[in-house]
Amino acid sequence: MFITDCIFCKIIKGEIPSKKAYEDDKILAFYDINPQAPVHVLVIPKAHIPSVDAINEENCGIVSHIFTKIPQIAKENKLDGGYRVISNCGDNACQSVKHLHFHILGGKQLSENMA
Numbered sequence: 001m002f003i004t005d006c007i008f009c010k011i012i013k014g015e016i017p018s019k020k021a022y023e024d025d026k027i028l029a030f031y032d033i034n035p036q037a038p039v040h041v042l043v044i045p046k047a048h049i050p051s052v053d054a055i056n057e058e059n060c061g062i063v064s065h066i067f068t069k070i071p072q073i074a075k076e077n078k079l080d081g082g083y084r085v086i087s088n089c090g091d092n093a094c095q096s097v098k099h100l101h102f103h104i105l106g107g108k109q110l111s112e113n114m115a
């Protein structure tokens with residue numbers, strides 16, 4: 001379930017500290033160490049999935065679970081004016097941590113540019 005050299009697996013295990021935004025038995029949300037907006041939360045499955053590219057019929061349930069919790073996390077962080085959800089997938093998208101994660105960005109007017 002855990003990958004030994006994966007930073008986010010280490011965060012799930014508590015081997016690397018993080019500031020928690022939400023947690024249940026299947027997912028963890030925590031604040032990004034290098035925030036790109038006033039609110040920058042990462043939402044990850046506890047089971048290691050490398051990226052969006054590895055989502056399939058068998059593991060896709062965790063994605064819908066994550067997306068049912070994102071509005072709650074946004075509300076708790078007062079993102080009433082709107083927010084952006086991003087998942088970088090692969091090298092061209094500059095994915096730096098190979099454990100599936102969704103960025104929640106908000107707390108200011110975000111740029112129109114997505115790329």
Ligand code: 5GP
Binds near residue numbers: 042094
């Ligand atoms: P990616 O570039 O893969 O889409 O996003 C990875 C994100 O993880 C980056 O925004 C980076 O700042 C964040 N990150 C990397 N290492 C850590 C860490 O140890 N703790 C926290 N809280 N965030 C991290």
Ligand code: ZN
Binds near residue numbers: 002008048
């Ligand atoms: Zn991992």
